[in-house]
């Protein structure tokens with residue numbers, strides 16, 4: 372029980388939240404809805420390592436089609452580095468937020484990122500890298516504004532990883548932990564996907580629109596809460612406790628639902 376509480380504390384939300392309805396019950400969103408889409412586990416299947424995901428032309432075509440149909444009000448909101456997202460989604464000209472809101476690209480322009488103590492971050496990164504060298508069963512993923520320890524290959528290491536990272540940033544005023552699927556990340560405090568979406572909603576193409584956000588992970592829960600508060604639609608991909616209002620089984624079922632927008636009469 373103690374460990375569960377610890378987990379929920381890290382994740383930042385309690386499990387007794389909502390009982391999401393089946394996504395199939397949700398009417399196709401109107402073209403004037405602003406779409407916010409998470410990347411890993413939402414648009415692409417979860418893979419054994421961060422680098423082994425598969426992003427094909429169907430995903431890129433779908434995004435282009437949505438971007439056209441929603442008049443530019445489509446954004447990717449991900450924990451990944453912006454530069455990596457740009458490479459995977461080469462050619463996507465919509466808005467992208469990377470690093471859980473730490474980085475932003477809009478209208479082909481890089482906007483200012485989060486401000487944090489980069490020297491302190493470097494120190495944290497070095498310690499985390501060293502941990503992964505000493506115990507190669509875990510994988511360190513270096514990010515522009517953070518660092519992740521992945522334990523997907525050895526789930527039994529979750530406690531060891533968490534304990535190490537907790538001790539590393541114990542009492543730190545600038546950095547905090549963020550749990551994800553089989554991974555724990557150190558990131559700057561104060562950034563979140565909720566904050567990223569709120570910022571993007573101020574851009575002209577998004578301003579005043581209804582909001583839809585889809586995600587799959589604990590990293591998406593802040594955004595589900597914020598979107599719910601705004602009267603928007605929140606969609607959880609896959610299993611697990613969530614605050615989202617709707618749920619669908621997998622990235623494939625979610626993409627099929629998105630594709631079904633084609634040719635459907637909308638307001």
Ligand SMILES: O=P(O)(O)OC[C@H]1O[C@H](O[C@H]2O[C@H](CO)[C@@H](O)[C@H](O)[C@H]2O)[C@H](O)[C@@H](O)[C@@H]1O
Pocket residue numbers: 409410411412416417418419420421422424448449450451452512519521523551552553554588590
């Ligand atoms: O916000 P997202 O777009 O969902 O990104 C969250 C993290 O995704 C990646 O890690 C996750 O996906 C990997 C590939 O499927 C998987 O191996 C790993 O276990 C997952 O945690 C990415 O590596 C992280 O940087 C993102 O923060």
